[in-house]
Amino acid sequence: MKRNPAHEIRGPGGSLPLRPEDExxxxxxxxxxGETSGRPLDEVLLQYGRSRSTYYEKLRRFRDGGLEGLLARxxxxxxxxxxxxxVVRFIVTTRLRHPERGAAAIAGDLEHLGHAVSVRxxxxxxxxxxxxxxxxxxxxxxxxxxxxxxxxx
Numbered sequence: 001m002k003r004n005p006a007h008e009i010r011g012p013g014g015s016l017p018l019r020p021e022d023e024x025x026x027x028x029x030x031x032x033x034g035e036t037s038g039r040p041l042d043e044v045l046l047q048y049g050r051s052r053s054t055y056y057e058k059l060r061r062f063r064d065g066g067l068e069g070l071l072a073r074x075x076x077x078x079x080x081x082x083x084x085x086x087v088v089r090f091i092v093t094t095r096l097r098h099p100e101r102g103a104a105a106i107a108g109d110l111e112h113l114g115h116a117v118s119v120r121x122x123x124x125x126x127x128x129x130x131x132x133x134x135x136x137x138x139x140x141x142x143x144x145x146x147x148x149x150x151x152x153x
Contacts, residue, residue, distance in 0.1 A: 024070040
């Protein structure tokens, strides 16, 4: 849905126009309108070009974090995370000493040591150091039972 570019907050003393590119201000105006105007919510949603689920998500974020909760944030981690050297060292030495151990097992070992590290982070570390193993896919052996009673030629 496309939003109407001309929105404003109106009151008995006048109006305050909102810039169309100011998403947080438009979301706030929508919430004020939806919560205080007495108009049907569907009418407010149509005016602002938003869905019911988006409205309630914005309302939850506003109640949890105020205006800051309405500010657009890119997906992903909010701060850079780096694996501690101790964790990286453990992952690398474990793979070198026990090449048969997979990323899930190494992540489990780290958890027992008090380091909450995801399996994916272990995989990234192994890839970073060139310690990944090729995926071995063993083809099932052809037996007379599986081949309709006939052996291989």
